[in-house]
Each structure stands twice: as C-alpha cells, then as structure tokens.
Amino acid sequence: MAVITPALIITEARSWIGTPYRHQASLKGVGCDCLGLLRGVWREVVGEEPELAPPYAPDWAEASGIETLAMAARRHLVEIAPAAIGPGDVILFRWRAGLPAKHAAIVTAPERMVHAHDGAAVAEVALAPWWRRRLAYGFRFPGVGGI
Numbered sequence: 001m002a003v004i005t006p007a008l009i010i011t012e013a014r015s016w017i018g019t020p021y022r023h024q025a026s027l028k029g030v031g032c033d034c035l036g037l038l039r040g041v042w043r044e045v046v047g048e049e050p051e052l053a054p055p056y057a058p059d060w061a062e063a064s065g066i067e068t069l070a071m072a073a074r075r076h077l078v079e080i081a082p083a084a085i086g087p088g089d090v091i092l093f094r095w096r097a098g099l100p101a102k103h104a105a106i107v108t109a110p111e112r113m114v115h116a117h118d119g120a121a122v123a124e125v126a127l128a129p130w131w132r133r134r135l136a137y138g139f140r141f142p143g144v145g146g147i
Contacts, residue, residue: 036116
C-alpha cells in the first residue's frame with residue numbers, strides 16, 4: 001500500500017469531480033453522495049471499507065437527532081480540532097445549530113474543499129464563510145502525518 005499523504009487524498013478526491021449526486025451511492029463517475037465520496041476515497045487510499053454504511057434516508061439526521069456521521073468518523077478517522085484542519089482532512093458540517101452533522105467534504109487547500117451536494121455533481125468549491133459557520137468536526141485519515 002502507498003504511504004497515505006494529503007496529496008494522495010486530494011488527488012483521489014479531485015478524481016471524483018463531475019460524479020453525479022446519487023443518494024447512498026459510491027461509484028466514481030456514476031454517482032455518490034457526500035458519504036459515498038468519503039467511502040470511495042477511503043477505498044483508494046486506505047483499502048477495504050472498515051464497515052458497511054447502513055441504508056439511510058435523506059432526512060436521517062433530522063429524524064434521529066443522533067451524531068451518527070461523527071460517531072462513524074470517530075471509529076475510523078482521527079479526530080482533530082476544526083481549527084486545525086488542513087489539506088487532505090475530512091470535515092463535517094451541520095446545516096443548523098442543534099442538528100447533527102450530516103454533510104462531509106475533503107479539504108483540498110486552506111480555503112477549498114471537494115464535496116458531493118444534493119442536486120449537483122461532485123465539485124471543488126471555496127470553503128467560504130457560509131461553510132465555515134457550519135463546520136462541526138475535523139478528522140484526519142489514519143496514518144497521515146504519523147498519526
């Protein structure tokens with residue numbers, strides 16, 4: 001297996017750009033949602049997925065009120081302070097205060113990220129103030145930077 005570096009993670013994330021949004025999917029060029037993007041990057045840079053994602057409805061976070069995405073990230077990634085995020089890191093967002101985090105992206109540069117958003121294709125966008133206000137968690141892939 002190759003050494004896991006931020007550059008490797010970013011290259012793989014960018015290779016998904018243009019993949020159409022498809023709820024629960026994770027197939028480059030065919031379809032994915034934000035979790036599917038993370039799963040696909042994991043498969044390429046780390047290896048086999050450590051667990052299967054259960055079926056989930058588009059409104060799963062609002063319905064459950066549980067930090068399901070953050071808990072899954074904690075099982076397989078290394079949690080870091082959101083203020084410490086950098087290229088190659090995974091970030092989770094909550095749409096509104098009081099709701100669980102339910103959107104994920106991969107940081108590609110200090111002010112950029114790749115994500116899959118409902119109604120669009122995977123894209124690299126600015127990590128603008130709108131996104132920063134909703135940033136809830138930061139994570140690093142295992143093995144990056146000696147972790």
